Amino acid sequence: MSWHDISLTVNGRKYRGHVPARLTLVDFLRDHLRLTGTHTGCEHGVCGACSILFDGKAMRSCLIFAVQADGATITTVEGLAPDPAGLSVLQDCFWETHALQCGFCTPGMLIAAQALLNHNRAPSDEEIRDAIGGNLCRCTGYKQIIDAIKLAASRLQGANDPVGPMSGADNG
Amino acid sequence: MADQVFRYIAKKRRPKEDRRFIAGAGRFVADLSVPGMVHVALVASPYPFARIRSIDTEKALALPGVISVLTGAELAAGTDATLPGVDAPKVKRWPLAHQFVRYPGEWVAAVVAESRALAEDAVELVDVDYEPLTPVTDPEAALLPESPAVHPDHGSNVLFHKKWVWGPVEEDFAAAAHKLSFRARWHRSSTVPIETFGVLAQWNPAQQLLDIWASIQMPKFPDQLAKALRLPGNGVRVHFDVDVGGSYGVKRGLKHSILAGFLAKKLGMPVRLMEDRLENMRGGDAQGPDRIFDMQVAFSGEGIIRSLKIRALDDCGAHAGRAPLQLGKPIGAICGPYRVNSVEYEAISVTTNKTPQEAVRGFGQSPTNFALETMVDRVAATLGMDRLAIRHANLIRADEFPYTIPSGSTYDSGDFQTVLEKALTAADYPALLAKRDAARRAGKFAGVGLACCLEPSGGNSAFEPLFNPKNETTTWMEATTIKIDGAGAVVVSINTSSSGQGHESLAATVVGEVLEREPETIRVVHADSLAALPSNSPVGSRMAIMLGGAAAGAAKKLKETITAIGAHKLGVALDAAEYRDGAVISRADPSKKVSWEAIAEIAHRKFHELPPGIEPGLQAMHVLEVPTGGTLPGPDGRVQMYPCYAFEVHVVYAELDRVTGQVALGPYTIGHDCGVMINPDIVHGMTYGGIAHGIGAALYERFRYDESGQFLSGTFMDYLIPSAHEVPDVAIVDHCTPSPLTAFGQKGSGEAGYLGAPAGISCAVNDALAPLGLNITELPMTPGVLGDLIATGEKE
Numbered sequence: 001m002s003w004h005d006i007s008l009t010v011n012g013r014k015y016r017g018h019v020p021a022r023l024t025l026v027d028f029l030r031d032h033l034r035l036t037g038t039h040t041g042c043e044h045g046v047c048g049a050c051s052i053l054f055d056g057k058a059m060r061s062c063l064i065f066a067v068q069a070d071g072a073t074i075t076t077v078e079g080l081a082p083d084p085a086g087l088s089v090l091q092d093c094f095w096e097t098h099a100l101q102c103g104f105c106t107p108g109m110l111i112a113a114q115a116l117l118n119h120n121r122a123p124s125d126e127e128i129r130d131a132i133g134g135n136l137c138r139c140t141g142y143k144q145i146i147d148a149i150k151l152a153a154s155r156l157q158g159a160n161d162p163v164g165p166m167s168g169a170d171n172g
Numbered sequence: 173m174a175d176q177v178f179r180y181i182a183k184k185r186r187p188k189e190d191r192r193f194i195a196g197a198g199r200f201v202a203d204l205s206v207p208g209m210v211h212v213a214l215v216a217s218p219y220p221f222a223r224i225r226s227i228d229t230e231k232a233l234a235l236p237g238v239i240s241v242l243t244g245a246e247l248a249a250g251t252d253a254t255l256p257g258v259d260a261p262k263v264k265r266w267p268l269a270h271q272f273v274r275y276p277g278e279w280v281a282a283v284v285a286e287s288r289a290l291a292e293d294a295v296e297l298v299d300v301d302y303e304p305l306t307p308v309t310d311p312e313a314a315l316l317p318e319s320p321a322v323h324p325d326h327g328s329n330v331l332f333h334k335k336w337v338w339g340p341v342e343e344d345f346a347a348a349a350h351k352l353s354f355r356a357r358w359h360r361s362s363t364v365p366i367e368t369f370g371v372l373a374q375w376n377p378a379q380q381l382l383d384i385w386a387s388i389q390m391p392k393f394p395d396q397l398a399k400a401l402r403l404p405g406n407g408v409r410v411h412f413d414v415d416v417g418g419s420y421g422v423k424r425g426l427k428h429s430i431l432a433g434f435l436a437k438k439l440g441m442p443v444r445l446m447e448d449r450l451e452n453m454r455g456g457d458a459q460g461p462d463r464i465f466d467m468q469v470a471f472s473g474e475g476i477i478r479s480l481k482i483r484a485l486d487d488c489g490a491h492a493g494r495a496p497l498q499l500g501k502p503i504g505a506i507c508g509p510y511r512v513n514s515v516e517y518e519a520i521s522v523t524t525n526k527t528p529q530e531a532v533r534g535f536g537q538s539p540t541n542f543a544l545e546t547m548v549d550r551v552a553a554t555l556g557m558d559r560l561a562i563r564h565a566n567l568i569r570a571d572e573f574p575y576t577i578p579s580g581s582t583y584d585s586g587d588f589q590t591v592l593e594k595a596l597t598a599a600d601y602p603a604l605l606a607k608r609d610a611a612r613r614a615g616k617f618a619g620v621g622l623a624c625c626l627e628p629s630g631g632n633s634a635f636e637p638l639f640n641p642k643n644e645t646t647t648w649m650e651a652t653t654i655k656i657d658g659a660g661a662v663v664v665s666i667n668t669s670s671s672g673q674g675h676e677s678l679a680a681t682v683v684g685e686v687l688e689r690e691p692e693t694i695r696v697v698h699a700d701s702l703a704a705l706p707s708n709s710p711v712g713s714r715m716a717i718m719l720g721g722a723a724a725g726a727a728k729k730l731k732e733t734i735t736a737i738g739a740h741k742l743g744v745a746l747d748a749a750e751y752r753d754g755a756v757i758s759r760a761d762p763s764k765k766v767s768w769e770a771i772a773e774i775a776h777r778k779f780h781e782l783p784p785g786i787e788p789g790l791q792a793m794h795v796l797e798v799p800t801g802g803t804l805p806g807p808d809g810r811v812q813m814y815p816c817y818a819f820e821v822h823v824v825y826a827e828l829d830r831v832t833g834q835v836a837l838g839p840y841t842i843g844h845d846c847g848v849m850i851n852p853d854i855v856h857g858m859t860y861g862g863i864a865h866g867i868g869a870a871l872y873e874r875f876r877y878d879e880s881g882q883f884l885s886g887t888f889m890d891y892l893i894p895s896a897h898e899v900p901d902v903a904i905v906d907h908c909t910p911s912p913l914t915a916f917g918q919k920g921s922g923e924a925g926y927l928g929a930p931a932g933i934s935c936a937v938n939d940a941l942a943p944l945g946l947n948i949t950e951l952p953m954t955p956g957v958l959g960d961l962i963a964t965g966e967k968e
Contacts, residue, residue, distance in 0.1 A: 022289065036203035037196020039417070041366040042449040046888035049366055077196030091194040095186050098853040101861065102672030103193025104367045104417030129896040134887070138366050138418045139672050141860030141925070143897040156706065170450070 006070040010035065011079030012142035019066040026050040028066035029076060037077040037107045041136070048135030051108035052076050071136040079105035080114060090114055091158070099148035101139035108135050113149045120155050123149070180684050180691050181850050181916055187415020187677040188696065189670070199414040201370040201387045201444050209372070210239055212432065212445040212495075215281040215298045217273035220307035220525040220881030221320070224271060224280065224300060232283055232297040238288040240439055240622060241298060242282045242431075244268035251434055252400050254426060256492030258521070258642045259330045262325040265491040267431035273302065273492035274322050275525050276883045277454030282431055284443065307525035307881035311464060311487035314522040322523040323488050329486065330497045332521040332639060334471055336503075336521060336809040337580035339514025344479035348470030352554055356546050357950040358539035358930075360462035360487070361873035363532055364893060365671075365867065368447035369425040373436035373446050382433050384410045389419035389671050391633075391648070391708040393426065398432045401437070408433070410701035418669035420865065420926075421711065422458040423671060424493065445655040453886045459875050461498055462487040465543040471551050477560040480507060482543070483514040486531040486536075495529035496896035497520035498536035500635030501712070503538060504813020505583040505626040508544040509588050510566040512526070515578045526879050534627075534796045534923045535712060535866065538930055545931035546553055546949055548624075549938065551558040559935075560596070563624055570909075574820035580810025581628075582800070583817045584911045584919075586845065592624060592821045593844025598905040599823040604839065607825065612943060617828040617962070621936025623821045624821050625928035627846070628814035630913075630918020631712020632798040635813065638805045646802050649795050650718035654683060656790040658776030660769045662687070662694045667704035673715055674854040679723045681850055682915070685902075687725035688753050689768075705793060713920025716800055716850055717877065717911075718796055718817055724915040725794030733786060740768040740783035799913040807949030816911045816919040818846035822932030828940050830966075833959025835871055835937060838900030845907040847919040857902055859924040864899045866929020870937075872898070874952050884887040939966070 007016045008129060010033060018031055029035045029052070042047035043062045050061045053075035080088045080098075087095070090113055100106040116131035117122055123131070128144075128149050137145065183292040192867045193196055229241040246267060253264035265895035269280045281298050285291035308314045308322065312361045314329040321328055345351060382403060384394075388410070398408040415425060428445050434445040447456050468481035484502075488495035499519040506515050532538075552562040568575050570587040577583070605622050611618035653665040664679045676696035684691035699705070707713070731751055738756020739749035742764055750759050774781045775790035782788060798815060805811035821843040842859065849855040872892040876884040887890040910917025930951055937958070939945050944965040950957070 019291075022936045030202075031205075034205075035196075036200075037198075039367070040202070041368075042888050044449065044887055044889070047366055047893075051611050056842060080327060080844060081195065087194065088306065094194045096189045098187055098857050100190060100193050100366070100672075101674070101854075101857055102367070102418040103189070104365070106193045106198075107196045110194065110196075125901070132896050134895070136366055137866065138364065138420070138860075138893065139861045140857055141864035141899050142863070143860040143899075143902060144857055144897070146901075158617070 004067045006067060008069050008071060009073045011075060017066065021065065021067055024062055024064045025064040025066050026061035029041055029061060035076050035078055039104055039107060046114065049071050050103050051110045051111040051135065053115060058112050078111055080110060087153050090117060093148040093152040093155065097144045097148040098149060099140065099145040105135060105137045109145055111138065117153060117156060121153055123153055178685060179688065180681050182848055182852065184786045184853060185677065185681065185691065185851055187674045187851065187854060188680055189428040189663045189674060189676045198620045200367060200415050200417050201372060201385055204372050206374060206442045207720055209444050210284050210286060211288040211291050212435065213283050213288060213295045213301065214279045214455065215283065215295050215449055215769065217276060217278040219268060219273055219302055220276045222273050222302040223305060223573055224269060224273060224954055225303055226301045228282060228283065228299040232294040234486040235294045236289065237286040238283060238294045240284040240436060242268065244270035244280065247434060251430055252402060254396065254400055255367050256331060257494040257497045257636065257640065258492065259642055260331050263323045263331065263492055265427065267427035269872060271882060273477055274346065275527050276881060277527060278490065279455050284435055284439065299767055302591040305960055309524055309526065309877055309881045311524060313524050313526050318438050322525055329522045329524065330520065331492055331523060332519065335516065336519040337516045338808065338810065341481065341514045341516045344514045347475045348478050350554060351468065351470050351498050352550055353468040354867045354949060356465040356543040357469060358461060358463040359951060360756050360875040361461050361869045362458055362460035362890065363422050365418030365420065365421035365423065368444040368449060368452040369423055370551065371425055371432045372442060373429065373432040374442040375437040375440065380407055382408045382437060384408060384429055384433065385414050385516060386410065386425060386429050387414060387416045388425060389416060389423040389670055389709055389711065391711060392424065396426055397429050397433065401433050405675055406702060406929050407630040408701065410954060412667065412669040412698040412700060412704065414669055416669050419671035424530050428458060450886045453891060454527055454883050457491065457528040458530045459489060459527045460529060461536055461539050462529065463539045466546050467543055467547050469547050469551060473555065475551060475555050475557045475565050477510055477512055477551060477566050479514045480512055483518040485520045485522065487526065489526040490523060491528040493528060494531055497635045497639055498531065500639050501535040501628065501813060502537050502540035503579045504628045505639050505817065506539040506542060506579045507577055509568060509624050509626050509819060510841045511568050512578065524697055526766065526877060527875065527883065531711065537628065538927050541927055541935060542931045542951065544622045545625065545935060549935055555836050563592065565621065567624065580806065581813045584913050585909045586817060586819050587907065587909045588624065588819055589844040591819055591845045594905045595821040595823050595841055598903060599841035601823065601837060604823065604825055611827060617940040619831060619936040619938065619940030621822065621824040621826065621934065621939060623928045623932035623935055625931055627818040627820065627920065627923050627927045628817055629713035630717040631708065631714030632800055632801045634805065634811045634816050638811055640810060644804060646804060648708040648798050648801065649706050650708060650722045651793060652722040652726045653681065653705060653720065653793040654730055654791060656730065658772055660772040664691060664696045664723060665699045666693060666696060667699050667707035668709045669698060670710065673710050673852060675715055675719060677851055677854065678715060678720055682720050682723040683727045687731060705795060712945060713846050713922040716918045716920055717914050718798065720850060720918055721915045722794050722796040725796055726792045729792035731791065731796060733790065733792065734771050736783050736786060736830060737771050738915065741766045741774060741781060757816040813874040815913050818921060818924065819917045820844045820924060820928045822928045824932040824936040826933065826936035827959060828937065828941055828962065830962055831959065833955035833957065833962060835958065837867065837933065839871060840900045841903045841905065842925065843905045843907060844924060845909050846909060846921040846924060847911045850916065850918055858921055859904055862923060862925025863902055866926045867899055868894045868932065869951060870930040870933040871952050872954060874954065
């Protein structure tokens with residue numbers, strides 16, 4: 001099996017890696033970089049738990065080899081908050097509406113929702129369902145997730161910064 | 173109690189545990205890594221039933237990076253088998269197949285290597301020689317004497333078979349004006365959490381101690397693990413601070429943990445076994461009830477249901493565990509929310525060459541509720557009565573509680589009519605019927621379903637002695653410890669892992685409520701099994717009642733101690749002092765006060781200021797027996813199963829696509845009464861999620877096997893879990909009838925939604941099919957099944 005040198009940017013930090021060709025990106029993120037917030041649920045591209053932002057688009061990191069990420073810019077759940085102690089508006093809204101239970105699908109849900117909000121600040125219910133339609137959740141029945149995304153959209157519409165993920169009040 | 177004013181309970185509060193999950197900072201078992209950790213992959217049986225002639229591991233062991241290959245013979249020699257929950261001592265299970273493989277996907281050998289990828293490579297190099305045998309795949313066929321026995325030593329496939337008669341069943345049937353019978357089929361599905369099961373085991377030879385981190389939700393897991401590994405109970409330490417990525421009953425990875433523990437001890441290396449999705453679906457031993465109901469009902473011309481005869485045949489797969497007991501719990505709500513005079517119940521559990529069944533949310537109650545509600549609709553249809561009227565005529569009335577059903581359980585409290593009326597009002601039932609009728613006029617297949625279902629809660633184990641007289645378990649206690657340090661900080665210790673139920677929020681809210689301290693300031697930890705008090709884990713919708721009750725009990729003890737210390741410091745008699753907001757004041761002169769911090773300091777540092785008889789330090793523990801528990805079943809099998817009964821009404825609108833058979837659901841309304849909700853957002857979340865899970869069981873999810881016994885549903889492309897597209901917007905209407913048996917009037921809610929959704933959806937689909945003269949009593953009603961049924965019906 002061939003081995004490859006890669007370099008990529010994850011959550012704003014540059015990393016280099018030496019990886020076998022068959023290593024998936026999710027295994028690279030979890031096992032090599034120890035970014036364990038991205039989860040594996042099926043490893044065949046259905047459940048969405050391993051979703052990441054890959055050059056700005058939500059993708060399944062179980063269906064991408066690490067070598068294919070050479071030169072890419074990636075955001076994982078650990079990179080959504082504006083600083084290590086804070087939360088993004090979206091994360092704060094997930095907390096506010098209790099948009100999770102066991103928390104296992106949550107990182108992928110957050111990524112899918114963030115990808116939507118990055119280009120659509122006033123999504124309809126149907127657009128929200130479409131955006132998270134590839135992410136399976138077994139706990140919530142999706143209702144409080146959809147509520148969270150709607151709440152985040154309304155908060156972001158009222159914010160001064162029209163683009164960035166913003167720190168929410170960490171005030172549980 | 174309904175008018176009780178709470179500080180923190182029943183209020184909107186952000187759950188404590190959510191904070192770490194939204195940051196991606198959960199600590200799931202796959203996130204753990206210890207130096208020198210090695211990985212397991214599993215060789216799986218390609219046959220449903222075969223004798224193992226030989227296993228050649230030589231090529232696998234020769235692969236660089238491979239450390240060991242373990243087979244069933246060595247494992248069986250070095251561990252004790254686990255046994256089923258019924259009296260069947262020759263139905264033995266080991267984590268790896270021994271002599272026979274009994275289902276497709278059963279684990280035959282475990283390969284240990286430096287990485288999971290290498291272990292998977294080596295799996296391909298293990299050569300197993302099998303002698304295929306004729307499998308048994310049909311549960312009715314499994315009953316026949318000529319059928320091959322899955323466990324030849326046991327002699328037949330019948331694990332459990334018993335018929336109970338509670339009340340004058342034959343007399344009631346003879347006297348009834350009407351009788352009807354039908355068969356209902358609940359096919360095999362499960363909870364299928366998005367996290368597969370995983371375990372990390374580390375043996376410490378210097379301490380003779382096995383450390384286990386596992387995604388576990390299982391009563392008495394540490395005891396059973398230690399026993400199987402032939403270790404003393406204090407030779408295993410299970411770390412309950414592992415976050416569990418969903419379970420809803422099934423995360424009982426005892427076999428996985430025995431295997432990993434055995435390997436860790438044998439190899440002297442930390443061993444991780446993390447199922448991949450296929451291993452989980454076919455060999456994870458976590459499929460669910462697979463049940464045939466033969467229902468008979470006797471009723472009057474006015475639609476009064478008098479008596480039931482239920483035969484439930486359950487296919488538990490190749491091994492049993494607690495699976496047969498899932499026929500037992502429904503005895504506690506065997507006639508649902510209805511007034512029924514007598515019941516006959518015949519419960520049969522059989523083995524077949526399928527993946528073993530595990531506990532699934534509701535422990536057999538949701539299939540039973542589906543059969544009961546189908547029955548009520550059949551009675552209405554037979555008499556030409558309205559489905560609502562027949563429910564009103566038979567529902568137990570609010571003034572009849574506590575109400576004892578023929579099988580011996582007493583329902584604690586309820587107001588079924590009010591919940592039904594609230595749900596119908598919220599759903600605008602007349603408008604819903606008008607919508608249905610308009611859709612039908614437009615050529616669509618539209619239906620409205622109603623289901624009235626119970627959620628027994630407070631998880632006791634009364635079915636254990638009922639199904640196995642050798643098992644005299646009469647307590648399923650739960651415990652909590654609270655410590656207040658010298659500066660007044662509170663730590664609550666719970667004794668089990670959590671898989672999304674919000675136990676940290678629950679414990680903090682309850683302790684905060686009793687001690688009048690802000691729950692946000694209270695830290696909740698999960699003790700490991702050596703430090704923990706007894707727990708029976710979060711099963712059977714029990715933790716609001718049992719953990720909530722234990723935490724309240726410990727907090728009340730602390731409150732008494734604090735009051736005594738404060739009174740002593742104030743120099744007043746105990747009854748002249750009052751606990752208020754965490755401080756102690758003099759009733760006569762409220763300006764005289766000893767603060768929370770001062771009392772904590774006295775308790776920890778100033779023995780000379782402690783009243784006589786009070787221990788230094790400030791801590792309390794409380795162990796709670798299940799309310800109404802503690803007794804063995806009577807000779808007729810009558811027993812109080814669970815203490816508390818939550819009630820739910822589903823009002824479901826469905827439209828069926830004529831060609832594809834796809835069912836579009838919504839509007840969907842649920843009326844729900846689980847007493848006092850300690851955290852409404854958490855209760856609502858579980859209810860929405862339970863409905864989504866019920867939609868899966870009703871319409872999509874099925875573990876399929878072909879006629880030769882091969883397993884067909886090992887991926888999420890074959891086993892379909894509802895996504896945000898299939899789950900409609902659900903409206904919840906709350907009602908609160910407090911339980912008289914619990915600390916705050918709370919009941920359980922962990923199975924809410926799931927216990928009634930399959931029944932409600934089935935009723936809606938059948939209403940939609942009625943104009944075609946069609947009906948269906950099999951779940952799941954997949955698009956393919958419904959499409960074919962409609963096509964057949966239209967042809968005729």
